[in-house]
Amino acid sequence: MAKRRTVSNPLALAVLAELTIEPMHPYEMGRRLKEQGKDRNIKYNRSSLYMVVEQLRKAGFVAERETVRDTQRPERTVYALTEEGRAELDDWMRELVAEPQHEYPAFGVALCLLAALPIEESADLLGRRLEALDERIDATRAQLHEVAGTDVHPMFVIEEDYALALLRAERRYTENLVAQLRDPEFGRTLREYLGRTE
Incomplete structure (x- = not known):
């Protein structure tokens, strides 16, 4: 703690x-x-x-x-x-x-409330997020590549290496989530679930 x-x-x-x-x-x-x-x-x-x-x-x-x-x-x-x-x-x-700390990232907030949006819109918005993530990944890679050609020790850019790892992990997760949301079976079971909880 x-x-x-x-x-x-x-x-x-x-x-x-x-x-x-x-x-x-x-x-x-x-x-x-x-x-x-x-x-x-x-x-x-x-x-x-x-x-x-x-x-x-x-x-x-x-x-x-x-x-x-x-x-x-x-x-x-x-x-x-x-x-x-x-x-x-x-x-x-x-x-x-x-010690890992509990953090409250904005994307986590969006995910825990994602059911507030229609599935199709969520999938489209997440598709836009994938494009933005790709841009950030490319920019961070370029930054690290640029530093690699200098005499800066890797210890002084580890936060960028960490940021790249997080971006890649978020991209994989988001891509899988988009595929799940676009699966008709997922939408059908969600509608059934919502029907039971109303």
């Missing part, structure tokens, strides 16, 4: 991880997260990033290191990871890696 965290936003975990590299200010953290493509997995904007850094500071996981003044930019506070922050990062990462 997942622990109750003082700061539970996934962005907080990303901030803690970034600060293991070196102390930095939130603007730099955001720039690096975007540059590394982490924004594809961790939802945030500039204000939420500053808010999370403040929550981490209050929790004692990060501390102000210094305030930097640049003539062209406003004053910026540089934050560093504390010992407590490092312990929280390690504990949180170990939990996320080792």
